[in-house]
Structures are given as C-alpha cells and as structure tokens.
Amino acid sequence: MxxxxxxxxxxxxxxxxxxxxxxxxxxxxxxxxxxxxxxxxxxxxxxxxxxxxxxxxxxxxxxxxxxxxxxxxxxxxxxxxxxxxxxxxxxxxxxxxNGSSVAEYVLTGILMLRRNAYFSSQPMLAGEWPRQALIGREASGSTLGLVGFGAIARETARRALALDMKVVAFDPHLAADAPEWAGVERHESLDSLLAVADSVSLHVPLTDETRHLIDDAALNRMKPGAILINAARGGIVDEVALAAALREDRLAGALLDVFEQEPLPGGSALGGVPNLILTPHIAGVTExxxxxxxxxxxxxxxxxxxxxxxxx
The missing domain is CATH 3.40.50.720 (NAD(P)-binding Rossmann-like Domain)
Structure with a gap:
C-alpha cells in the first residue's frame, strides 16, 4: 500500500x-x-x-x-x-x-509596538499607574516598509492601506512596471526604505544573499523609534545586533517569530532584551x-x- x-x-x-x-x-x-x-x-x-x-x-x-x-x-x-x-x-x-495569518500577525505587532501600551500589567498590579510612560503612537499615517513584495507582503500591504498607513516596498526581483506595485511606493534600495519606514516587516527567503540582511549597519539606518518585525526566516536578522540596538534604545521595539536556531538555545542573545516580543514560528499558523x-x-x-x- x-x-x-x-x-x-x-x-x-x-x-x-x-x-x-x-x-x-x-x-x-x-x-x-x-x-x-x-x-x-x-x-x-x-x-x-x-x-x-x-x-x-x-x-x-x-x-x-x-x-x-x-x-x-x-x-x-x-x-x-x-x-x-x-x-x-x-x-x-x-x-x-497562510497569507492572511501572517498579514494579521504583522499588523498586530505594529499596532502593539507602536501603541506601547501592552506591557503594563505587572507594574499596574504592583500599584503603579504609568499613563505618561505608555503614551504611544498611532499606526494611521505611519509608513510601513516591506522588504520583499511577494504574495504575503502584498496581503499585508492591502490591510495596512485599509488602516490609512503609507506602504513602501523593496523587491529587486519584481519588475518596476509590475501591476502589483499599485498603491505602494516602490524603493530601489533597502537603504532608502529603511530611512523612511516607521515599521519594517521582512518577507524574503533565507539565502546567502539575505543572511544577516538586517545587521548592525542596517539597523543603524532605520529611523530612531522604528520597529522591526521578522515573520519570514531566522537568520535574516542578526540577533546579536538587534539585541544591542534594542538595549541601546536605537529601536522602539521588535517582534520575532523566527530565529537562527529553533528552539532558542540557552543563553540566547535575545534574553532579557527590552521591548522585544518573541513567538515560536507561529505567524502563519492559525486554526x-x-x-x-x-x-x-x-x-x-x-x-x-x-x-x-x-x-x-
């Protein structure tokens, strides 16, 4: 049989x-x-x-x-x-x-990290009332940068546009005159996208070309107060460099669903890093x-x- x-x-x-x-x-x-x-x-x-x-x-x-x-x-x-x-x-x-699931995951991360209001349970239970410290920013009017503009990235863009976000994207493998760019600002380089995006979401495969694409130099090109989301593949982000950027308050936050080693090893560079949300490769998995x-x-x-x- x-x-x-x-x-x-x-x-x-x-x-x-x-x-x-x-x-x-x-x-x-x-x-x-x-x-x-x-x-x-x-x-x-x-x-x-x-x-x-x-x-x-x-x-x-x-x-x-x-x-x-x-x-x-x-x-x-x-x-x-x-x-x-x-x-x-x-x-x-x-x-x-799983396009819908990943798109919703990315936008949820943007809404949570930009609003900055969802890490207050323990301080509040301890009697604190940190309203001033937790005044965040709206997603509406902000710029979402998509690195890679395949099917899932386009699903994400469609939903972001419905939230009145501006969407920019970089994808050297998609022709400049492709109809998929409608409604989205095309960037010719990663550097130019990182310079303008308030939120950056990665949508590329892991290859020799994309390994550590987001390294210390790339993180330094991002806007102060920007956030980074990786629900694509572990290894695209240099985790040590990201941990340093978050500890040094060069980024407002990050959401990682994928990692260089899965499950995470003991003593991971990501341990104890502020303003960081980790999930176990679950972005594309809903019921x-x-x-x-x-x-x-x-x-x-x-x-x-x-x-x-x-x-x-």
Whole structure:
C-alpha cells in the first residue's frame, strides 16, 4: 500500500482524509528523532513536513521510493531542492494558504509596538499607574516598509492601506512596471526604505544573499523609534545586533517569530532584551490557515502520487 509519512503537526481532518486512501504514519515526534524518521521513510512514497524536518541527501538516500515532499507552508530552506530534483522527487509547498495569518500577525505587532501600551500589567498590579510612560503612537499615517513584495507582503500591504498607513516596498526581483506595485511606493534600495519606514516587516527567503540582511549597519539606518518585525526566516536578522540596538534604545521595539536556531538555545542573545516580543514560528499558523494548508498539502501529495502512477 502507498505510504505517506507526516513528521510535523497537521490538521487532523486532512490526515484522516489521507488515511482513507493511504497507509499514513503520522508522528510529530519524528522531527526530533532522526533515526526513527530515517527508518520510517525507507518504504515511503511521500513525506509531509513543516519547517523543521530536514529533507536532505541523507533522508533522500534512505527513501528510494519517495515521489513527493509536501510542505505545510511555503519556505523551502529545510529542503534540498537540487537533491530532490536529481532523485525525481516533486516538492510541493502550500502557496497562498497562510497569507492572511501572517498579514494579521504583522499588523498586530505594529499596532502593539507602536501603541506601547501592552506591557503594563505587572507594574499596574504592583500599584503603579504609568499613563505618561505608555503614551504611544498611532499606526494611521505611519509608513510601513516591506522588504520583499511577494504574495504575503502584498496581503499585508492591502490591510495596512485599509488602516490609512503609507506602504513602501523593496523587491529587486519584481519588475518596476509590475501591476502589483499599485498603491505602494516602490524603493530601489533597502537603504532608502529603511530611512523612511516607521515599521519594517521582512518577507524574503533565507539565502546567502539575505543572511544577516538586517545587521548592525542596517539597523543603524532605520529611523530612531522604528520597529522591526521578522515573520519570514531566522537568520535574516542578526540577533546579536538587534539585541544591542534594542538595549541601546536605537529601536522602539521588535517582534520575532523566527530565529537562527529553533528552539532558542540557552543563553540566547535575545534574553532579557527590552521591548522585544518573541513567538515560536507561529505567524502563519492559525486554526483556519492550518486547515487550509493541510488540505492543500494533502491534495498536492495526492496529485503527485496519482500522476506518478502510484496506486493507493
């Protein structure tokens, strides 16, 4: 019987749907147990992963029957695309499934960090009343800078414009005359965007070109009092440099959902840093997006197996 291995969390309804046709191994512990994962894929026809399972040469060598990698999301830096192509393995990300979730996450961060009013619970319970210290700024009328202007960034821009924000964006891979720029001010360099943005949100993949794109020099180019949001990929932001900028009050705040090492290691440079919100790679995961992405991925894998002539 055709076998599918699922190594990270997935909507149970989509899993149950796959189980009606295929032999499905659904075990979220596999992502943290490499030897068990390699054993599980020996006779697998497909594997479904999120961002932590490493689909590399070692895994592909252990899975000679593999036909498809279903990605519950869109980032592909944990998947060796060249090795997959060489082995004839189709890689299928779930494009468009979590755009709304990420866009809402980014805007929530902007609203919270610009307003500066949501870190007062403990002082208030201690009898303080810090009204003057917590007078923040409105999002309306401020400038949002988007680094990368793909589908999720455009979802974010549409919502930001509805909040009366000005949106600027930098994306050297999108043609200057592309219709997607409508309503958005296009910048030709990252430096020019950082100089004018009150909030900066990152929407680029992790590559050699983008690793530590936001380093100490880039942070120094940002406006005093600006905020930074990274819900794209860990490694795009130099975490040590960001920690220093926040400690030195060069930025008003930051929201990070992705990190160079996940989970965070002990003694992280981000420990104890002021005006910093950390979340565990959850920006694109809501109940609704998880259901959409899971069903899209199940359908993608099913289609690949059908075209490959693999019977259930």
């Amino acid at each position: 055709t076998k599918i291995v699922i190594s990270e969390f997935m909507d149970e309804a989509a899993v149950e749907n796959l189980q009606t046709q295929f032999d499905v191994i659904f075990d979220t512990n596999l992502v943290d147990n490499r030897s068990s994962l390699l054993e599980a894929v020996v006779d697998a026809d497909a594997i479904i992963v999120r961002n932590r399972t490493q689909v590399d040469v070692e895994l592909l060598a252990a899975a000679p029957r593999l036909k498809a990698v279903g990605r519950l999301g869109v980032g592909l830096d944990n998947i060796d695309l060249k090795a997959c192509d060489a082995q004839g393995v189709a890689v299928k990300p779930a494009h468009g499934g 609704e997006s998880n259901a959409r992405i899971s069903q899209m991925t199940a359908d993608n894998v099913r289609d690949v197996l059908a075209h490959a002539g693999v019977s259930a």
